[in-house]
Amino acid sequence: MILMLILAENRGYFYNMINKDSDITIFGTGKVAHQLGSELKRKGNHINAVYGRNEQKAKKLSKKLKTKHITSATKIPSNSLVIICISDSAIPKVVASLDKNLKVAYTSGSIRLEDLPDRPYLGVFYPLQTFSINKLVDFSSIPFLIESRSELFEKELKSLASSVSNYVKCANSEDRYNLHIGAVMVNNFSNYLYHLAQKHLDEHDLDFKLLLPLIKETTEKLEILSPIEAQTGPAARGDKKIIQKHLNSISDPKTKALYALFSELIPKEIKKHEL
Known part of the structure; x- marks a missing residue:
């Protein structure tokens, strides 16, 4: 040893x-x-x-x-x-x-x-x-x-x-190029979403660090599940009431638009994988 x-x-x-x-x-x-x-x-x-x-x-x-x-x-x-x-x-x-x-x-x-x-x-x-x-x-x-x-x-x-x-x-270059695209999505884009979440919480005097255990658990699940299998939340459940309430509460237009887009795309992707 x-x-x-x-x-x-x-x-x-x-x-x-x-x-x-x-x-x-x-x-x-x-x-x-x-x-x-x-x-x-x-x-x-x-x-x-x-x-x-x-x-x-x-x-x-x-x-x-x-x-x-x-x-x-x-x-x-x-x-x-x-x-x-x-x-x-x-x-x-x-x-x-x-x-x-x-x-x-x-x-x-x-x-x-x-x-x-x-x-x-x-x-x-x-x-x-x-x-x-x-x-x-x-x-x-x-x-x-x-x-x-x-x-x-x-x-x-x-x-x-x-x-x-x-x-x-x-x-090879092609594989690295496509891995880099994936890396931008999982790292840079997710980090931008963390930023938007922090902005929303700051508006309500809430500590972003309260979300860190959730972020960690979300990532760790990917060791055993595919991303679509690990998907949870209102969009995955088709809970349109909660989605609309959330949209009504989000003040930032960019955050609202992304929330609406993801809430539309997630159930469609889940449905495709269930077929």
């Missing part, structure tokens, strides 16, 4: 032994860069630099990772595996600008590998998770989706991902 714990905490050292010529440069200073860089280092991987256009932000992250910071891409060490952690729209231009001899991987789910300039070592290193700078996450359960045109580089990226996660698999 002790040996297993030691191995789990030091998986990065095994990556370094296999890929002796590659140190990691974190390219970016945002949420993904902070979380991923910290976890890679914690698991024994060597971070040789942090690149950031904003020197103050680059310096802050480099201090956290106990490495140097650079503000010019020409200063990226030649033996680097550059992990790009920046906005999707900026990735193509950055990939095209980097030295062709550098190994490069990016952390986006929506950018297709075939849409980027060809280079000897280019790959995808996509952690399917939402990140905040100050909220720690359990990397061991995060799916890492890997892709590269080079079979050798793909193996290297899988090895690196395996140093932090127990769930590493190859996924």
Whole structure:
């Protein structure tokens, strides 16, 4: 058991032994860069630099990772595996600008590998998770989706991902793209609904945190039930009286419109699955 714990905490050292010529440069200073860089280092991987256009932000992250910071891409060490952690729209231009001899991987789910300039070592290193700078996450359960045109580089990226996660698999651009659509729905859209619910409760001096156990239970049920099987509430029961009372009580037009739309769609979807 002790040996297993030691191995789990030091998986990065095994990556370094296999890929002796590659140190990691974190390219970016945002949420993904902070979380991923910290976890890679914690698991024994060597971070040789942090690149950031904003020197103050680059310096802050480099201090956290106990490495140097650079503000010019020409200063990226030649033996680097550059992990790009920046906005999707900026990735193509950055990939095209980097030295062709550098190994490069990016952390986006929506950018297709075939849409980027060809280079000897280019790959995808996509952690399917939402990140905040100050909220720690359990990397061991995060799916890492890997892709590269080079079979050798793909193996290297899988090895690196395996140093932090127990769930590493190859996924092509089409699969990643569709998973990203699903991720936006379950994460970003649901979070917006939490925001609307909080606004409604704030109007009535009620604490949004009272809903947190419900949110948790709703999510945990999906481990054993499909979303449509887990659906409950007035719309699922066809309780039109309650639905109308709720609509009459909601003051925000956007919230009212979404409540009405979901209340219309949910019973239709349930009926389809009952056929």
